[in-house]
Amino acid sequence: MAKVKTAYVCNDCGADHPRWQGQCNACGAWNTLTEVRLGAATKGRGDRFSGYAGDANSAEVQLLNEIDLQELPRFSSGFSELDRVLGGGIVPGSAILIGGNPGAGKSTLLLQTMCKLSQSMNALYVTGEESLQQVAMRANRLGLPTDKLKMLSETSVERICHIAEKEKPSLMVIDSIQVMHMADVQSAPGSVAQVRETAAYLTRFAKQNNVAMFLVGHVTKDGSLAGPKVLEHAIDCSILLDGDGDSRFRTMRSHKNRFGAVNELGVFAMTGQGLKEVANPSAIFLSRGEEQSPGSVVLVIWEGTRPLLVELQALVDHSQLGNPRRIAVGLEQNRLAMLLAVLHRHGGLQMSDQDVFANVVGGVKVTETGADLALLLSMVSSFRDHALPRDLVVFGEVGLSGEIRPVPNGGERLNEAAKHGFKRAIVPKGNVPRQPIEGMEIIGVTKLSQALEAI
Ligand code: TYD
Ligand code: MG
Numbered sequence: 001m002a003k004v005k006t007a008y009v010c011n012d013c014g015a016d017h018p019r020w021q022g023q024c025n026a027c028g029a030w031n032t033l034t035e036v037r038l039g040a041a042t043k044g045r046g047d048r049f050s051g052y053a054g055d056a057n058s059a060e061v062q063l064l065n066e067i068d069l070q071e072l073p074r075f076s077s078g079f080s081e082l083d084r085v086l087g088g089g090i091v092p093g094s095a096i097l098i099g100g101n102p103g104a105g106k107s108t109l110l111l112q113t114m115c116k117l118s119q120s121m122n123a124l125y126v127t128g129e130e131s132l133q134q135v136a137m138r139a140n141r142l143g144l145p146t147d148k149l150k151m152l153s154e155t156s157v158e159r160i161c162h163i164a165e166k167e168k169p170s171l172m173v174i175d176s177i178q179v180m181h182m183a184d185v186q187s188a189p190g191s192v193a194q195v196r197e198t199a200a201y202l203t204r205f206a207k208q209n210n211v212a213m214f215l216v217g218h219v220t221k222d223g224s225l226a227g228p229k230v231l232e233h234a235i236d237c238s239i240l241l242d243g244d245g246d247s248r249f250r251t252m253r254s255h256k257n258r259f260g261a262v263n264e265l266g267v268f269a270m271t272g273q274g275l276k277e278v279a280n281p282s283a284i285f286l287s288r289g290e291e292q293s294p295g296s297v298v299l300v301i302w303e304g305t306r307p308l309l310v311e312l313q314a315l316v317d318h319s320q321l322g323n324p325r326r327i328a329v330g331l332e333q334n335r336l337a338m339l340l341a342v343l344h345r346h347g348g349l350q351m352s353d354q355d356v357f358a359n360v361v362g363g364v365k366v367t368e369t370g371a372d373l374a375l376l377l378s379m380v381s382s383f384r385d386h387a388l389p390r391d392l393v394v395f396g397e398v399g400l401s402g403e404i405r406p407v408p409n410g411g412e413r414l415n416e417a418a419k420h421g422f423k424r425a426i427v428p429k430g431n432v433p434r435q436p437i438e439g440m441e442i443i444g445v446t447k448l449s450q451a452l453e454a455i
Contacts, residue, residue, distance in 0.1 A: 008033040009193040034187035036197060074259075078116040081268060081277045082109070084305075085239055085252050087260010092170065093210040094259065095203040097177075097231055099217045100241035105250055105268070106216045108142075109241065109275050110173045111135065113214075115144035117171055123148070124169035128155040128179035142274045155189065157182045157198045161205045169211060174202060176216035177231070195231060203234045232256055243270075247363045250275065264304030282309035282420055285362040292390045295382030298422070299374035300395045300413035301366055307409065307416040309393070311361040312371065314378035319355040330360030331375065332367065339376050339398060346402030346448045347376075351383060370407040372398035373426070376448070377455055388455055391423040396431070402448040406430030414442065426454050 008017040010033055015026035023030050074089030083089045086096070100106050107130065114123050127135055132153050139146045150167060154160050157180050164172060174180065178190040180198040187193045199215060206213040217231060219240070232238055236258040243250035252266035267278040286298065286309050295314045300307050312331075319325065328336045336358055343349045358375060360366050373396035381388050395413060397405040407413075410431025417425060418440045429444035436442070445451045 005037070007036050009036050009187075009196065011187060011192045014192045014196055034185070034191065034193045036186070036193050037184040075117075075121075077113050079109075079113065079266075079268075079277055081252065081266035082113070085254050085264045085266040086237060087254075087257050087264070090171070090212045091236070091259050092212050093207055094236040095199075095206045095213045095215060095234065097199075097215045097217050097235045097238045098241060099219050099238065100243075101219050104241045104243055105270055105275050106241055107135075107175055108138070108270075109268070110175065110214055110216065111139055112142065112144060112274050114171065114173055115139060115146060115149050118149040119145055121171055122150075122167070122169045123171040123173075124150045124152060124164060124167055125173045125175070126152045126154055126160055127175050128153070129176055144274075155179050155181060157201050161201070164205065164211070165209065168209075171212050171214075172206070173214045174216065176218060177202075178218050196234070199231050199234045242365075243363065249278070249362060251364065261304060265306075265308065282307075282416065285310045285364060286420065292387045294385050294387045295378050297374045297378040297381065297388055298393045298417075299366075299371055300393055300417055301364075301368055301370060302407070302409050302413065307413045308364070309417060309420055310364050310366065312366075312374050312378050313359050313361060314375065314382045315357045316351060316354050316379055316383040317357075319353055321355070324351075324353060325355045325357070327356070328358045330363065330365050331358055331371065335369075335372065336375065338400070339372060339379070342398055342400060342402055342448065343376060343379065347380070347452055349380065349383065351379070354383070368407070369397040370395045372396065373404060373428075373451060377426070377451065380452065381455070386455075389424060391421065392426065393417040393422045393424070394426045396426075396428040396445070396451075398448065404428045404445050404447065404451060414440065426451055 010024040013027040181189040250268040267281040374394040406428040432444035
């Protein structure tokens with residue numbers, strides 16, 4: 001029997017210490033160290049799962065060009081939006097973290113996926129949060145096929161892996177990682193030390209047994225998953241399901257993906273029958289009233305591999321405060337401040353005594369610089385109380401000297417806008433396509449003054 005080693009892990013930042021101390025060396029927090037027993041984990045990791053001590057551990061050295069280059073075998077989750085965010089489907093043996101705030105729909109999404117997939121493969125759903133009755137009731141209410149899905153109510157990862165080894169599922173859900181615990185770790189479930197160790201244990205199990213494993217994780221108030229980044233190292237793919245309770249729509253984005261690109265956006269709607277995919281997201285984010293109001297502009301953003309039309313609104317109003325407010329929802333605050341300075345310096349518009357509010361309709365978060373020109377024009381439109389035409393789309397980056405810079409994928413963005421019936425576009429000159437787009441008047445601009453003239 002090997003000597004049991006212990007480490008002391010900080011519950012705030014996850015740093016390791018060889019002995020107990022009052023303060024964490026890494027983050028400076030007091031009284032956050034908890035004991036983690038490393039005994040078996042450091043000695044031959046494979047022999048933790050009974051029956052796996054054999055040849056599975058022997059690895060061979062290979063030359064890079066001799067490695068079998070077959071496409072990773074993937075299977076579909078049944079949701080094309082989820083497949084796209086995963087980079088083309090689920091890879092067997094991968095550990096996928098689904099994060100989101102409570103009520104985002106993580107359990108619903110996975111229950112729908114598992115019920116469908118259990119018809120063709122061996123699937124095990126482990127619930128530690130809800131009782132088996134609750135899950136069953138939800139599945140029945142949603143009208144899902146329930147005859148093949150295996151259920152387990154358990155929170156000890158050792159027992160889960162022991163049972164899973166007998167059941168041999170090829171797909172597993174752990175709902176959620178925050179309630180899981182293992183005996184070797186002293187601290188409470190949900191603490192950084194527990195989450196880190198249980199996630200590592202489950203991931204190792206997934207790899208060695210070739211099980212695709214979904215881990216559900218709750219997001220803390222500041223948007224991080226159970227302690228800064230502790231989970232992200234262990235898992236292959238991290239997906240965030242975003243959307244607050246009052247909005248019907250849920251967006252899904254991957255933040256890390258070992259098997260595909262990140263930044264892909266998936267859109268779902270929460271309905272009475274569970275989550276439904278939104279095949280044409282541009283249409284929902286654009287559901288506008290008949291009347292065009294000042295301050296409203298339609299923008300084409302680029303999300304991973306496809307364009308998306310969203311509406312941007314600005315309200316510029318005389319401020320009662322000595323320090324006027326600049327508030328951006330779904331956009332970057334700093335970008336807003338920068339654009340106001342550009343507008344003042346190169347457009348001759350003074351808004352220093354005005355409150356400025358900007359919002360992206362539908363709860364989408366826009367991070368790309370291609371939104372600059374649209375935000376700028378929407379502020380001008382609201383400031384002058386002059387509505388822009390309904391059939392106008394805008395995109396382009398604005399530089400500090402008032403120049404309008406082209407953005408990637410201009411042609412595809414314009415085509416998407418034309419498909420949705422837009423007739424006019426103000427875009428950077430470099431993005432004007434050589435061949436005209438039928439039914440669309442495209443105005444190419446290089447300077448801020450030209451854009452202001454165009455409206
Ligand atoms: P849930 O999947 O339990 O969220 P999570 O596991 O991420 O915490 O989803 C709960 C929310 O979804 C709840 O507020 C109710 C709503 N909901 C619907 O609107 N329709 C439905 O069919 C279902 C199952 C849930
Ligand atoms: Mg849940």
